[in-house]
């Protein structure tokens with residue numbers, strides 16, 4: 348994010364949810380900065396707040412609502428402050444959100460990001476019309492009026508309090524994204540999802556799968572590589588079906604091969620792969636390209652076939668395990684990660700035991716484990732949420748403990764070996780140290796020079812915990 352400019356409108360943008368939302372926020376930041384706004388880290392400097400929201404879990408929604416509730420008081424003190432909500436919550440429950448939070452000026456759906464500068468200008472204009480000048484805020488309001496006047500000369504305002512929600516992709520040029528580092532880029536290869544897993548809001552919040560044309564993606568990646576990008580993460584809700592809407596069959600393996608040919612890009616990652624349609628061509632492509640990282644997010648969700656059916660996941664646990672075995676036979680050091688939901692409606696002890704057993708068998712390098720919460724509008728929301736809270740909690744704790752054991756095993760297997768890392772910068776826990784990722788996405792902490800950020804280094808792993816590998820640089 349940029350620092351505050353003296354004569355611009357300052358927007359504080361908060362991001363909730365997945366990597367898709369992180370990339371959306373990078374695009375929104377680019378749109379705002381191109382339009383003449385400053386995007387600021389510090390809430391105290393902000394003239395406007397924008398929330399890029401997530402509806403996938405109840406907890407993410409509660410975090411947004413809690414923060415909006417706190418900011419209601421800020422509006423009482425500063426009537427000129429603007430509040431906007433975009434992303435999945437805006438798309439799915441924008442009207443209700445406006446009704447319950449009258450201090451919110453606008454909501455804007457997931458595929459209308461290009462409207463955000465105009466919505467902010469319209470809201471700011473209205474707020475400034477009703478703000479009273481006092482001796483405490485006179486200078487501030489004068490600055491803001493000046494900043495708004497220069498925006499109005501370029502941006503047509505959109506009337507505030509309007510609900511702009513649509514799941515039709517807008518064909519925005521993603522190259523406006525402001526990425527925090529030149530060496531890594533998230534690149535969206537498709538938007539939306541057509542799978543309709545019964546617990547998931549994504550198909551409603553982001554619409555059906557729409558792939559970006561391959562040439563457009565490759566052009567963007569070539570430009571990123573020319574600007575110093577060495578690692579890319581290709582994003583889609585189900586990358587395995589990339590291209591199906593364009594050509595009637597998946598072109599993801601082809602896209603991976605073409606991306607791997609781009610000079611300068613050394614590591615290629617992708618997220619997320621729905622297990623039901625991973626292809627033999629994709630497995631062979633990953634096995635044969637040295638640039639494609641040996642890391643796959645491969646969400647199992649449950650080990651019980653009965654629950655998988657109720658989730659509309661389109662595979663059985665045995666089929667999933669066969670695919671894991673096939674991938675491991677082609678890429679023996681593949682690091683698997685997964686998502687799990689415990690306490691899905693009707694989940695019995697036997698169903699849960701099947702999940703536990705599957706987890707024991709695969710020994711994931713990492714897993715994200717969630718307690719089921721009904722999401723409004725999904726098929727599963729019509730089922731009774733009948734697993735008691737304390738049972739969900741106990742199952743959640745049991746899987747967390749098992750995963751921690753497996754992650755430690757995966758980490759300990761590195762002790763004594765040399766690994767290559769892409770240095771990210773200072774460690775979040777100990778800024779005296781550096782932090783980086785291996786190609787298999789293991790987190791490594793080691794001493795070094797701050798200018799190493801964005802470079803590849805080889806380090807020797809000395810010890811491991813469930814959270815990270817600890818290493819020393821080699822000569």
Ligand code: SF4
Pocket residue numbers: 540541542543544547548549550584585621
């Ligand atoms: S594949 Fe299923 S879980 Fe993933 S985004 Fe699509 S509907 Fe949601």
